Amino acid sequence: xxxxxxxxxxxxxxxxxxxxxxxxxxxxxxxxxxxxxxxxxxxxxxxxxxxxxxxxxxxxxxxxxxxxxxxxxxxxxxxxxxxxxxxxxxxxxxxxxxxxxxxxxxxxxxxxxxxxxxxxxxxxxxxxxxxxxxxxxxxxxxxxxxxxxxxxxxxxxxxxxxxxxxxxxxxxxxxxxxxxxxxxxxxxxxxxxxxxxxxxxxxxxxxxxxxxxxxxxxxxxxxxxxxxxxxxxxxxxxxxxxxxxxxxxxxxxxxxxxxxxxxxxxxxxxxxxxxxxxxxxxxxxxxxxxxxxxxxxxxxxxxxxxxxxxxxxxxxxxxxxxxxxxxxxxxxxxxxxxxxxxxxxxxxxxxxxxxxxxxxxxxxxxxxxxxxxxxxxxxxxxxxxxxxxxxxxxxxxx
Numbered sequence: 001x002x003x004x005x006x007x008x009x010x011x012x013x014x015x016x017x018x019x020x021x022x023x024x025x026x027x028x029x030x031x032x033x034x035x036x037x038x039x040x041x042x043x044x045x046x047x048x049x050x051x052x053x054x055x056x057x058x059x060x061x062x063x064x065x066x067x068x069x070x071x072x073x074x075x076x077x078x079x080x081x082x083x084x085x086x087x088x089x090x091x092x093x094x095x096x097x098x099x100x101x102x103x104x105x106x107x108x109x110x111x112x113x114x115x116x117x118x119x120x121x122x123x124x125x126x127x128x129x130x131x132x133x134x135x136x137x138x139x140x141x142x143x144x145x146x147x148x149x150x151x152x153x154x155x156x157x158x159x160x161x162x163x164x165x166x167x168x169x170x171x172x173x174x175x176x177x178x179x180x181x182x183x184x185x186x187x188x189x190x191x192x193x194x195x196x197x198x199x200x201x202x203x204x205x206x207x208x209x210x211x212x213x214x215x216x217x218x219x220x221x222x223x224x225x226x227x228x229x230x231x232x233x234x235x236x237x238x239x240x241x242x243x244x245x246x247x248x249x250x251x252x253x254x255x256x257x258x259x260x261x262x263x264x265x266x267x268x269x270x271x272x273x274x275x276x277x278x279x280x281x282x283x284x285x286x287x288x289x290x291x292x293x294x295x296x297x298x299x300x301x302x303x304x305x306x307x308x309x310x311x312x313x314x315x316x317x318x319x320x321x322x323x324x325x326x327x328x329x330x331x332x333x334x335x336x337x338x339x340x341x342x343x344x345x346x347x348x349x350x351x352x353x354x355x356x357x358x359x360x361x362x363x364x365x366x367x368x369x370x371x372x373x374x375x376x377x378x379x380x381x382x383x384x385x386x387x388x389x390x391x392x393x394x395x396x397x398x
Contacts, residue, residue, distance in 0.1 A: 057279035118140075
């Protein structure tokens with residue numbers, strides 16, 4: 001077996017299951033899980049209709065590049081959403097089976113293991129970034145995201161000698177687990193660093209359509225490129241998905257866009273990998289990317305839920321003002337996120353994810369995820385608000 005498999009950490013949810021396995025929650029309370037970021041809102045009906053209408057196309061092999069009309073749809077959506085003057089659907093866009101699969105595969109195809117191969121990731125982080133780096137023979141470089149840095153990496157604090165060994169930088173905006181949005185200025189700064197030190201920027205933007213202020217959509221990496229006049233998007237790629245935008249996590253549909261010089265070899269890798277998207281899924285994706293009404297309605301539903309939950313929890317928990325995504329990132333009262341999650345589960349049958357399980361200790365021995373928990377506000381409003389009430393009651397009882 002590949003010895004690098006032994007370097008992989010157990011998934012946070014596996015660790016949480018082990019931490020609560022010996023606990024007995026009150027059986028008179030219905031369990032409520034705020035742990036996994038799986039949307040529970042209704043999936044976009046137009047996509048489901050398209051699946052049925054094109055089901056007979058399951059009898060055909062799909063091409064890795066996808067249908068021309070899908071690539072044109074993806075390019076058109078990105079141009080409208082991020083104000084791009086141009087995005088070539090033939091060379092700068094590629095459909096993928098969800099961002100998780102693509103993020104992992106992109107590192108395998110991109111990293112050059114014949115030279116120093118650091119992969120910079122925000123800390124705490126989505127675990128795929130770390131696992132992809134380790135299995136590609138790279139070394140994760142953890143960039144702490146703390147309250148002092150507005151829960152974003154401080155790129156200016158990274159020494160030049162460290163940047164010289166970096167091949168890929170992962171950005172997650174809106175962030176998981178923090179919900180922090182990367183400003184356009186930060187993207188521009190990172191692009192300048194990429195030019196100077198010759199690394200690739202991989203921007204995970206799968207939460208980009210879940211934002212609380214309808215007049216302030218989160219900016220994206222390609223938007224920053226366009227603002228700098230870089231319509232070739234050199235050294236830059238973005239990852240987008242229908243999972244959160246359209247409540248279609250089971251569709252496993254997304255796309256990668258950006259530098260054609262990076263996408264062409266990635267397409268070649270995917271052809272050998274055998275992960276082309278089936279034709280019915282492609283038609284469903286076209287329907288979903290072409291409709292914005294359901295996405296606005298989805299944002300409205302999350303806004304109402306966030307308003308109710310934050311009003312309930314603000315008197316007892318400190319957390320950054322939510323900007324985007326569907327997470328809250330509160331600090332726990334006593335600073336011990338694992339103990340808090342265990343006691344809450346045992347007292348109130350509510351599951352939350354300790355932040356330390358999503359982070360790694362820095363050189364000083366500090367884990368920037370410690371002392372906080374991630375609350376995924378994905379379930380229907382009644383149970384989500386009930387969970388918030390139980391959390392408040394638990395804290396107030398001490």
